[in-house]
Structure formats: structure tokens, C-alpha cells
Amino acid sequence: MSKTLKIDSTSLALLLDKVQENTKNCRTLEQAAQLVTDAVYEELGDSVVLARVFATVPFGELPEPNRTFVTDLAAANDIAPLINNDTLILSLLGTRGAKSEWNDRRTSQGHVGIPLASAAFVDKIPMISRLLKQVGLDLDWIDSRDADIVTKTLGGISGVFYVPDAAQALDHQGRKIIPAQDFVEANDVKTVFGLAGGYPVGKMFVTVIVFCRETLDKAEAEFFSPLIDAFTANTASLALTRAIFD
Template sequence: MAKFSDLRNVFPLLDSVKARTRDCVSLEEASGEVLDLLMEQFGESIVLTRLFATVAYGQLPSENQSFVRRLTTNKLAGALLTDDTPILSLMASRGVKPAWNDRRQSAGHLGIPLVSADFVDSIPMIARLLAEVGFEMDWLAADSGGIDVNTLSKMSGVFYVRDASSAVDDQGRKIISAQGFVRDAGVQTVFGLAGGFAIDKTFLAILFFCNETIERRQADQFLPLMSTVKASTVTVVADRALFA
């Protein structure tokens, strides 16, 4: 077990991802294997790591649908929710607390509905993540024609917040709004990797909440990981074998 800052060559990690996911029969299973591997190799740095994928609301398990309905209703956005609404869905979670190792126990992030640009903008971390990797908020407008799959498939990027306790967006809001979690868990840097498939408008994101300061150049070293995860899961995503 090592720290992120100890990484010198990412390619052995990529080979391990391929090996660990080779026999997985669902995206949820593969996501868990990827996060298990990351915790095994970089557990000295990781407080919490999570992998998300966009899934159409109508394709979600019933418990996820119930969570999303409550969330949109509470935020007065329930009327915008349809079976085709992309939901940034938690596929796997691993962390230093037992409850963080079961995605179903997530209190607030089991599914984040991308129902409108305004709704996404109300969640600073997700808004920044999507903006930094080139996800166009205009795609979420009712008259936009939807997400551009060709553009989505080419998207790949790194989300980066050097200091989780102080970083703010252009509206002066804390990018990591859960400041109680940041303080209690000793989170320093948050970074993420994201990219899209040219398949059914599926978009993946892996987030890392770290107990050390990670420089941008160190976070950028992990970008090939997203390409490897996509390549390793393209079959199950194409088959819509999403949840275990």
C-alpha cells in the first residue's frame, strides 16, 4: 500500500485493472473491482473513492428510482424527471469507514439527476466536475436535442480541487459543500477522472477524496486510468449489464 504521491509509472496499475475486470459481468461488479484495487494500492492516501456512471432513470433499480424521485421532489424539479433523464448513479464506493464500502448506504449521492443546467449548478462539485471535462450544460435543455454522443465519446479530463476546505467557485460557494465531512475525515485534495462512451450516452466518473495534498501534475498522471476502465467495461455497458 502506498500514497498517490509515490506513483512513478501508471502502466502497471492499468494492467492490473484489465486483469481484475476481465471476468466481470456487470458495470457495478467491475466498478467495485477497480475501487478495491485502488484502495489496495493507494490506501494510504484515500479517505473515500467513488465511481459513478450515467444511467437513464428508467433503467435504474427501484431503490435508486425512489431516491432520485425524492431528491427531485425536494428540490422542486420532479416535473422535469422522465425515463430518459440521465442520472449520475453511484456504481461503487470504497473508503476508510465500513459504511463507505456499500454504495446503497450513501445518504446523498446514490443518484444525481441531470434534469437541467440549473439543477446541476445547484451542486457545486458536480457542476465543476462536468464543466472541467467539457460536458455541455446546454445538452440538458428540453429543446437541445439531447446529449451529443459523438462529443461525449471523445470527452476525457481531470477534475481537481487542491484544497477541499477553502476552494470556492465563481459564485463564492465551497466546491466541496460537505465541509463537515472534509473536516472530520481530514480531506485535503479532491480529484476525479471522467470520460464518456459512444454507447447509449454513458459517462463515467471516478472521484478521490484524499488525506494528503495532491498537486495537479500528480492527478493528471491518472488520466489513462479512465481510458482503461472504459475499455475494460465497454462490453457490459453495451449489453446494458449495469447493476449486479
Template sequence: MTAISQLGPAEALSLERRLQRAIHRAPSLEAAAQEYARTVYMALSDSLVLLRVFAIVPWRELPAEDREFVRALSEAADMGAAISPDTPVLSLLGTMGTEPEWCERRRSVGHLGIPLISSEFVAGIPMISRLLKQIGVALDWIDRSDVAIVGKTFGIQSGVFYVADAATAVDSRGRKIIAAQPFVARHGVRTVFGVGGGYVGTPVYTTIIGFCRDAISPAQTEGFRGHIARFKAETEGLVKGGRIFSA
């Protein structure tokens, strides 16, 4: 175990190769995401409180339980009618953290999926809005229902989401970017970061988000671009073969 700030070039490269081996023969994107989360969390648990892997996936591709969760979430916001088979959903695929329920996605109650119904809806969720914008996924395509743009444009991008201090950082409206402040306080969360990248020719976009107990610089989070590149390389065949979720 080590801290992210202590990763030198050789250690960072070794971890990249280790995570690539861990996901090499994964039978689904979900399985690969869980192996990634486990491998990297165990290696960097001196820093990481929680590590999660999400993917933007069409609603029709979700397991039945996830579809019902997303529909209920939409209905609670009076937007249930906006859900369609093509609605993009930011879906939790892999998770590891200090709490037992954070180590299996089906036990992560309340976080199985966030429907990207409209730019207005997403803008109402400060962390997700900032995350998508900073990793390079502009929100206007949601209103146009232009899911094809994910594969055409975002597939070649790998931006970085960065929040220096989760307890104090606010957006342009004065809202805490990390809204779950009890979680931040209880676990001493400082820096939150994320990287992402899409798969050319598909509507799937994968995002890695880390919640750290120490202060991580923007330069140190840049190294996780290599993680998303290796993750995509190992899972492209799974995505294009439609093997998103485990049976």
C-alpha cells in the same frame, strides 16, 4: 499501500494493469466499478479517504430503489415533474473508503443518484457543476435533452476535475466547491480530483472521483486518465449490452 505522490511510472503502470485484470470478467458495469474502487483504494489508501465511481445513466435504466430515490430528491427540489425515462442521472456504481458504509453503494445513503434535470439545477450543486465542466461535459446539453451528444462528443474526451484544497476552494459565486465541509474537516480531506469518459454511441458517461488526505498536484492526477481509458476498454461491451447494474 502507497501514496499517490509516491507513484513512479513503473508503479503507476503496474496498478493500471492490476485494475484491468480485476475488472476483466465483471458481469456488469456496477460490478466492474466496485472492483475498480476496491483495487485502487487498497493500493493507494495512504492517500485516499474515499474513492467513488459514478456513471451518467438514463433514469429508466436505474434499479427500482434508485429510481425512487432520484424521484424523491427531485420532488424535494419541486422538480419532480421534470423526471422522465430519459432523464440523465449521475449514479453511484462503486465506492470504497475509510468508513464501512462507504464500501457498499447501497449503504451510501444520500448519494445513490443525482438527477441532471437542468443546467440550473446542476449549477446549484457546486462540486457536480465543476466536476462536469472540468471533465468536459458542458451543461447546456441537459436543457436541450440532447442525451445523444454524450456518446457522439463526450465519448472521446477525458478531462480532469481538480480541487487543490477542499477546505478553502470556492467557485465563482463564493460557494465552497466541496459543500460537505464536516466531512472534509473530520477526515482531513485536502485534494479532490476526478476523471471521466463516455462510451461512443451510448448515453453512458463514467466518472472516477478521489478524495485525498494529502496534497496532490494536477500533474499527479493526470495519471488517472489511464485508469479511465482502461476501465472503458474493459467495460464497453457491458455498457453496449445494457449490463449496467448488478441483479
């Protein structure tokens, strides 16, 4: 039988059980993130093109290859002076999809890390800008230099990012919310949704983003919200001890 994202409560409970079981003894957030994307893809694979997990990590805590990627990206976009060890980087931690090269974060070509260096820079990235705004984050917090404000803001995140039609949906500036239209067309991507949750420490939030071959309404996307709650609950100790990368 072909798998579908239009699941019932019993199927969701089975997925949550798998996520909780797989992540309860992980040594790092990266390991847990990979296992979550594996579970989503394996349980819903026929309907999922790609599942990814991103989390905000300070630049100074990134592995060297990630720092190099972010530094080069910042230089290319004239924001290098804004990057320091405390700059939050929306970092790819887990990935699973229909192509083998999508199954290891280290083979990602363009999404290793996105520096949240300024509100103006983030607003130039339609998908990330929309994601942050839809989960309750106005971009103003990015320019705040008050660590307490940033920690409180990110720790309170809980919401759903939802793009009903990846090929057609536009933002308020008339831009495609999913800019990679070659990816959308080649893989018949319909709906894209993301689930976001925060940790009460360390200026960190995490998001699971799913690119679907099915069209979902918003309520069907929101049905998966317990997934992010299960993930953050099981990985809170890893965030607290800063056990991020393998």
C-alpha cells in the same frame, strides 16, 4: 511503508494491470466499478479517504430503490416534472473508503443518484457542476432534447476534475466546491480529483472520484488519467449491452 498518491510510472503500471485484470470478466458495470474502487483504495489506501465511481444512467434503467431516491430528491427540489425515463442520473456504482459504510453503494445516504435534469439544477450543486465543466462539458447540453447531440457530447468526454484544497476551494459564485465540509474536516481531506471518460454509445460517461489525505498538484492528479482509459476500454461491452447493475 506508508502508501502515497505521489507514485511513479512503475507503480501506476501495476495499478493499471490490477484494474485491467480485475475488470476483464465482469458481468456488470457495477461489479467493475466496485473492483476499480477496491484497487485504488488497496494500492493507495493510506492516502485515500474515499474512492467512488459514478456513471450516467437513464432513470428508466435504474433499480427500484434508486428510482425512489431520485424521485424523492426531485420532489424536494421542485424538479419532479423534469424527470422521465430518459433523464440521465449520475449514479453511484462503486465505492470504497476508510469506513465500512462507505464500501457498499447500497448504504450510501445522499449520493445514490443525482438527476441531470436541467442546467439550472446541476449548477446548484457546486461539485458536480465543477466536475462537468472541468472535463469539458458546458451545462448547456443537459437542456438539449437532441439524443444525437447528447450521445456525441458524452461519448467524447476525457478529462480531469481537480480541487487542490477541499477545505478552501471556491467556485465562481463563492461557494465551497466540496460542500460537505464536515466530511472534509473529520477525515482530513486535502485534494479531490476525478477522472472522466465517455462511451460512444448510450449517452453514458463514467467518472472515478478520489478524496485524498495528501495535497496533489494538477499534474500529479492528471498522472492517473490512464486509469479511466483502462476502465472504459474494459467495460465498453457492458455499456453497449446495458449490463449496468448487478
